[in-house]
Amino acid sequence: MMSTTFFMVNIIFTESNSALDVSPWSLADIFLANNSLFLSKLITLMKTIYGNIFVDLLAPHPAVFLDDMCIETVATAKHNYLGMKFEATKSDLVSTGFRISGNNHFKVKYWRSAMEFYNQSLRFAVKGTENLSLAYANRSSCFLHMKKYNECLKDIEIARENNYPKRSMKKLDEREMLCLEQMKEAIESEVEIEPMLSFDSNENFPCLAITLEIQTNKEYGRHIVANRDIDVGQTVLIEEPYVVVFDTNNRTLCLTCMKAVKNFIPCPTCIDAMFCDENCMRNNDTHKIACGYVFYRVPSIQIYIQSILVALNTFNTVDHLMEFVENQLATPKFDLPKSFPDDLQTKYLAKYGMFLKLTANPKEADCDEILNIYLAFKCISMIPIIKASFDTKRKKRFLMHLILQHRLILGNGFGHSFPINAGNIQALCNVMSLFNHSCAPNILHLFVGNKQILFQSTEMRQDCLKKTFRFICKCNRCAPSFRPINRLTKQIQFDSNFCYIYANQYKISTASREQLAILKEKCCEFLRKYSQLTWSGEISSVTLNFINCIKSEYPEYNKTII
CATH class of the missing domain: 1.25.40.10 (Tetratricopeptide repeat domain)
Known part of the structure; x- marks a missing residue:
């Protein structure tokens, strides 16, 4: 059974040695801290082993107020469905x-x-x-x-x-x-398809195609480049997120593999989790730890706590976890794991090590965000196994710092938030985080079954990128000289492939597999021919239809409720 995956498909013929860039279809809504004193305290505390983050950073707020806030959040965290709340x-x-x-x-x-x-x-x-x-x-x-x-x-x-x-x-x-x-x-039965790489896999990172490699330089830092020519429509990465969560209140997905429209069975002891089958229920180790606890119903802290549970599940003891984290953070951030080994335990350690090496920027945290981290710390400390494991002052303060570190990585890394059915799926992938950004990408990413988020204007994209990732994009779509109309616009609009795509775009949801294959190939032919031109509305439209064709191949992950 395939678990939740992201996969990447090339949309522009990419020459060897070209850097791969991807568009962020969603950007977290995180505001930069303007308070220089707060930021100075935060940076100092991150280097301290181990200061009390909440006493030092939230000093204006009395401890009683903070605890009352947590008590109220826990008391009001009911199961919410279509605006109705239930115990x-x-x-x-x-x-x-x-x-x-x-x-x-x-x-x-x-x-x-x-x-x-x-x-x-x-x-x-x-x-x-x-x-x-x-x-x-x-x-x-x-x-x-x-x-x-x-x-x-x-x-x-x-x-x-x-x-x-x-x-x-x-x-x-x-x-x-x-x-x-x-x-x-029945003439045609629904066949479950799993995404596959278009090439052999990278020996060290099996989620990555052999056509790509990780490099480091002063201009881009860590990034991914093509080591050979790659045609349009080739799948070059299939990666399971290091951490993924969704709002369990408003939809039903399997908590383990996140498939939809399956024979779901409920967790016998809580109302927060449903699973495809007994196997998915048995294989969800983090739910065994946190079954019935409130964080499933508090979306603002869910991904922080889930990332901590994933980390804890990798180690036999808290002491081992602490030693590993301290060693990883003490070495240069460019020292990525050399590979993801076949041995599961070693592979999980390597994945967590790579997660910790992703950039954590303290400028993304403000006082309100620290309040959320305090809430996450209090909620995770309610779980008996966590409370018993972090049983000394040093371990408790380590947990505070670890939640903060995870939060700063999750906010700054290649995380995604997919709004659907009044809720969000949030995920972060380690290898995918190494791809460069471009608003006019040569590669697209898909979280199977979810709708993409497109930024509607250059100003909106630039504002989000500046606030969230602290850089000004200079891709050809954002450049001052960019014009949405190419000199070849008329030729593009009368192209036979474009006309076919335009005429059939609204039939994708009801198309047969044969019809989808034809439409998908038309999209590939168009993109091969024109995608090297300046990004345009026509290229954007064909790319969107190409995405929709691919999504239609994976009905098991279709989460839209009709």
């Missing part, structure tokens, strides 16, 4: 209410939204009660109408295993027979 505990009453809402949506043929209500019903259903089996059975009917026959049969099986009432068993048997009949008549 974060199993409840058959709440489960029944969600199932009834699902039935109402089902009656008007809103299969996907009905399914989402049934998933919410499963979240709250008490283990061993009839509510579980009823929600599974009702969801199977949604799968049937969506022509997802294997999923329909699986839900019917799960409903029976959970003591579906005998009084309604005939209806379930009839649905199973109907599903089997329709499966025989």
Whole structure:
């Protein structure tokens, strides 16, 4: 089973020795600290082993105020769905209410939204009660109408295993027979595709194609270059994020692999997590540590805490973690791991080492952000295994510093925030963070199943880049001489490939695999021909359609609720 992945596809013919650059489709909303005294204190504290960050940096705020803030946040962190708030505990009453809402949506043929209500019903259903089996059975009917026959049969099986009432068993048997009949008549079944590199993988970094390599120089620092020519449409990186989270309140994804529209099963003890199957439930080590704890319902601190849990899971003891972090931060930041070994434990250590080597800039933190870090520290300290592990003053202060360090890396690295269904998926990839920025990129990145974020104007892009990453972009799209209309605009607009793409762009969501393949190839042909020109609206439009074609190949990750 493939876990959550980013992958990168070349969109411009890239010559050997060219640096690879990518557009940030989302930039974190972090404001620079203007208070020079605050910044001076922060930099000093980061070099201190180990100062009390919160006493020194939040001195104007009484400790009672800070603790009251944390208590209030924890007390009000309820499960939120479509503006409705519920206590974060199993409840058959709440489960029944969600199932009834699902039935109402089902009656008007809103299969996907009905399914989402049934998933919410499963979240709250008490283990061993009839509510579980009823929600599974009702969801199977949604799968049937969506022509997802294997999923329909699986839900019917799960409903029976959970003591579906005998009084309604005939209806379930009839649905199973109907599903089997329709499966025989189905012309085209949905095939799950996993992204693959277009080349052999890099020996040291298997997520990276052999056509790319990591280099370092004074101009770009650490960056990635092509070591040979790369054609349009070639996949050159497939990387699992070091850390990834999503707002568990407003949608249902597998907490382990983040697939959507699957036969989700709920965590038996909390309402925050659902999984594809028992394997995903068993393999989620961080949820075993934090099951039922409040940070899942506080999006502002979720990724900080998740990144700490991922790190803790890599080491046998806190002392080992502390020694590793101190050694990594004491060596030059350009000293990246030489490889990601095959041995899992060594590979995880290398990945965490690379994460710590990503740039952490204290200028991105302000007083409000330190308040968030204080909240994260308090919330993670509520988890029994964390409280027991960080049991001395030195270890507690180390944890404070580690959360701060992670926050500054996550804010400054190649992190992504994808708004969808009133929430966000946030992720950070180690190797992807080494790609240079360009608003007119020669490579695009995709988080399968999510919609891209495009910046609407040069001014907006420049403002975000300056605030967040502290540089002024000088790519050909941002240069003062840039004009959105090429001298070849008319030739481009009457190009046969462009006309075909323009005429078929709204059919992508309903296109067959053959039609998608044709449209995708038309996009590649157009980009081969014109993408070396100054970035234009036409190139941007074709790139967007190319992205949508690729996303349509991965329906298992389609998270849009219709």
